[in-house]
Amino acid sequence: MKRRTSKTNYPYPERNKGTFIVKVDYCQRNTWQGRVIWAEENKILRFRSALELIRLMDEALGEGQEVHILAE
Numbered sequence: 042m043k044r045r046t047s048k049t050n051y052p053y054p055e056r057n058k059g060t061f062i063v064k065v066d067y068c069q070r071n072t073w074q075g076r077v078i079w080a081e082e083n084k085i086l087r088f089r090s091a092l093e094l095i096r097l098m099d100e101a102l103g104e105g106q107e108v109h110i111l112a113e
Contacts, residue, residue, distance in 0.1 A: 059102050063094065 060080035067074045072090040079086065079101055088094040 059098070061098055061101075 062078040062080060063075065064078070065073045065075040072092075073094065074089050075087070075094075077086050077088060077094055077097060078084070082101070086097050088097055
């Protein structure tokens with residue numbers, strides 16, 4: 042079976058790709074707390090939950106969206 046490759050970011054072709062390094066400092070209250078490094082922009086963002094981590098990465102890749110830095 043031949044593998045198809047696509048040049049679009051399915052399902053959101055208008056979004057950019059990104060490289061993130063996630064450092065989990067603590068696992069408290071059944072979730073993660075730590076830092077995420079956005080490699081392309083050289084920004085460090087802190088997150089207080091796994092859901093917040095996903096939201097930060099989603100905002101970073103969203104077109105025209107601004108990333109809110111919680112702490113440095």
